[in-house]
Amino acid sequence: MNAPLPSRLAYVPFVSVENMMKLIHETGLREMLTGLADYIEQDFRRWELFDKTPRVASHSAEGVIELMPTSDGEDYGFKYVNGHPKNTREGLQTVTAFGLLASVGSGYPVLLTEMTLLTALRTAATSAMVAKHLAPRGARTMAMIGNGAQSEFQALAFQAICGVETVQLYDIDPAATKKAMRNLHGSGLVLRACDSAQAAMEGAEIITTCTADKQYATILTDNMVGAGVHINAIGGDCPGKTELHPDILKRSAVFVEYPEQTRIEGEIQQMPPDFPVTEIWKVITGQARGRSSATEITLFDGVGFAIEDFSALRYLRDRLKTSRLYQQLDMIADPDDPRDLYGMLMRAAG
Amino acid sequence: MNAPLPSRLAYVPFVSVENMMKLIHETGLREMLTGLADYIEQDFRRWELFDKTPRVASHSAEGVIELMPTSDGEDYGFKYVNGHPKNTREGLQTVTAFGLLASVGSGYPVLLTEMTLLTALRTAATSAMVAKHLAPRGARTMAMIGNGAQSEFQALAFQAICGVETVQLYDIDPAATKKAMRNLHGSGLVLRACDSAQAAMEGAEIITTCTADKQYATILTDNMVGAGVHINAIGGDCPGKTELHPDILKRSAVFVEYPEQTRIEGEIQQMPPDFPVTEIWKVITGQARGRSSATEITLFDGVGFAIEDFSALRYLRDRLKTSRLYQQLDMIADPDDPRDLYGMLMRAAG
Incomplete structure (x- = not known):
């Protein structure tokens, strides 16, 4: 028996670095900066309703790794970002980032994306x-x-x-x-x-x-x-x-x-x-x-x-409605019967 | 000009739900439970050196979304997990999860994985x-x-x-x-x-x-x-x-x-x-x-x-050294010259 295909719910759209670059070109960099600025301004206008949890930082001698979550009550977003000044000496980026948007109602992720490029854009916007x-x-x-x-x-x-x-x-x-x-x-x-x-x-x-x-x-x-x-x-x-x-x-x-x-x-x-x-x-x-x-x-x-990252994730989610520049990641276990995770695993045995 | 291929550093191994199920069968479920128990016991033995940041919870009327980070000073791990009791009524999982392991030294992610199945295994282990x-x-x-x-x-x-x-x-x-x-x-x-x-x-x-x-x-x-x-x-x-x-x-x-x-x-x-x-x-x-x-x-x-999730992420990272059951995700922007993110973007214009 073949492994059953994951259901629609199991997939999370993922924007790779390559697709982000293509998306910026498809959109036009200036148009994307302007669009991001609009989303950020919209979210600043409703600043008070955001959950402003402080970022969670893990410091080490070499640098810091941070998680920056926030929510407007409908969507939940967080960004993973590191800061390692010594990285450039080793040919690595000082700062890299990725982010995730999820539905507050179900807790299910709805978008995963590179955010190194997207952060540069949202910072400028x-x-x-x-x-x-x-x-x-x-x-x-x-x-x-x-x-x-x-x-x-x-x-x-x-x-x-x-x-x-x-x-x-x-x-x-x-x-x-x-x-x-x-x-x-x-x-x-x-x-x-x-x-x-x-x-x-x-x-x-x-x-x-x-x-x-x-x-x-x-x-x-x-x-x-x-x-x-x-x-x-x-x-x-x-x-x-x-x-x-x-x-x-x-x-x-x-x-x-x-x-x-x-x-x-x-x-x-x-x-x-x-x-x-x-x-x-x-x-x-x-x-x-x-x-x-x-x-x-x-x-x-x-x-x-964090709210600026949230705005950028919202922008990207909406932008993907008219673009195919993402992959579908099979990231969420989605058994037919939620109580039967084990049965799903057994049925997957080829 | 074609988009240049991302370098080795830009890739993050990703274990999908499908690959996790295959990996459990390839390993043997009991062997994997025993292996996980060993990793968890090892980490409990060095409990004191872990960063025991409290989980960061975002509560709503429908449920909770949590980030659970920890670090042993060498590796950094976090799990994203939701808890939405009403989800089962809509054919969704009450709890879904994914996790990430990163290098403390560089801040670069080294593993992204589904964790709904992996959490069930680590909880049992x-x-x-x-x-x-x-x-x-x-x-x-x-x-x-x-x-x-x-x-x-x-x-x-x-x-x-x-x-x-x-x-x-x-x-x-x-x-x-x-x-x-x-x-x-x-x-x-x-x-x-x-x-x-x-x-x-x-x-x-x-x-x-x-x-x-x-x-x-x-x-x-x-x-x-x-x-x-x-x-x-x-x-x-x-x-x-x-x-x-x-x-x-x-x-x-x-x-x-x-x-x-x-x-x-x-x-x-x-x-x-x-x-x-x-x-x-x-x-x-x-x-x-x-x-x-x-x-x-x-x-x-x-x-x-969180330390149990960290142990599970460590186990999986080590297990993947002898398995091909993962995909490479192009998740980290990695320009040749770290100061030239924009140049990387421009050279990607096809």
Whole structure:
């Protein structure tokens, strides 16, 4: 007797890295960034109904492995993500990720996906969506300090969502800048390679800092930052890792995803626990003020929150309704009679 | 240009439900139960070095979704598991599960697997391994109260690991008993279908209770339990779900996996917070006494702990070294240059 085929319920759609890349091309990267930003903004608008369980971190000498779950009461999502700074020396990714979406009603998984690429996209989409609410009107030039794996996604998201036309790039490693310039060639952005952070910031209304060192670094000092800019600070995202001098924070109106998490992981870990911040979802829903004047410095201290991953999983689930770029994984044991798991096993004996 | 093939590092071995069933048959179910019991016992012997993070539960009106992570400092494992009692009414499993093993050193996943079947096996292997340490010498007859999805696995584990020869079955639903009798036919066990729990317990030195109702039930009352038996109580495994009358607990020496969890989920949730229990790993390592006399009632209040899943994942990883019963999942984005995720994406454009 042959093994019976698993039922429809036993299958979980899985998006591999290869299919994710194809899906991004099929969709168009800018369209996907815009779509993700819409889903993220929708979820920020209903922020209060989410289960905001803290991430579960397992720390070791080499790095950290985290599970980031959340739920809106209908869907449940979690992301597995590691952070191992030493990995690059061994030809591995510092950060890799995968994620899962499940039905709260049945507990059955409904989507499994790579999330290394998807996280880069949702991070860029979040940054640009936030900047749309905070950046000065008519901002067209962005400084990009740090030209690593996230930089091209950030540049394209700001182009697609905020109308940025010029990106001025700087990295302590000129090879990284060269790589980003090459990758962004043909994007329609005007690109300028700069030999200092100061030079990159000249004339920029938006400053994105996205460097990778796991240490307290001072990528920007106070005297470098002029009035009225928007700073998108996404590199300081774990304890012990910051990019900005505290004096910049003191001069800025600081916006965060979730204060409980950002005070541990973000730039504001350098500040006292009562340092004033505004939750960005309150700006989006009109419950709090965003930019208050043309000369104010606004600063998004972005660390990445589980709800953004949830939005990305929701986007992907909906996107797959009109795409075949997934495999069906036989992941759920589904006996005809739920009490007869053993019978299912025995009938599978060929 | 074709999409470049993912490198070896990008692949994660995945064991589907179909391959798990084949692997169980390839290995032999009793051999696999015995192998799992050995891995679980090894890990109980080094209990203290494990990271015992509490499980992360997301509760809803319909059920619960849990993530159960743990680590021994070298490997990291977690299980996703749901519990939705109403699922059976819709032809779905009450409990489904999958799990992942990763390297602590790199954070990279090394194994993804279905765990609905694997959990049934590890639960049975744990019960029998614990009984090997606690049951009266020469026990050959087991009562099996509750003949649902777990029962056959329990019966076979006790046969393989403890030398049980006779199983006396009872369930409030005679159809469940009939199903278990049919499934265990040809196992070499002497089987007796009984029409009451009392009848099933007659002459039994080991009593396994494994019923499914999510409520405070009294499957066993005090007068039913004679001196010297070992009770393997695995059905009381979440808040609000117990099977035994508290008087039985008072008369017994109670052994648990992890008191912090069992006091919330196990039979002892009925007892005061200082009710004395012994951690089973201490019995296994010789740091605490197990059975103290031939007339003592020993009781294992088993709720299932993350370390048992970790042992099962370790067992499976090692077992796959000599089996091809897995697929390679392209789950990890692995650019040649870790800083060039975008370049990898662009080169994949066909």
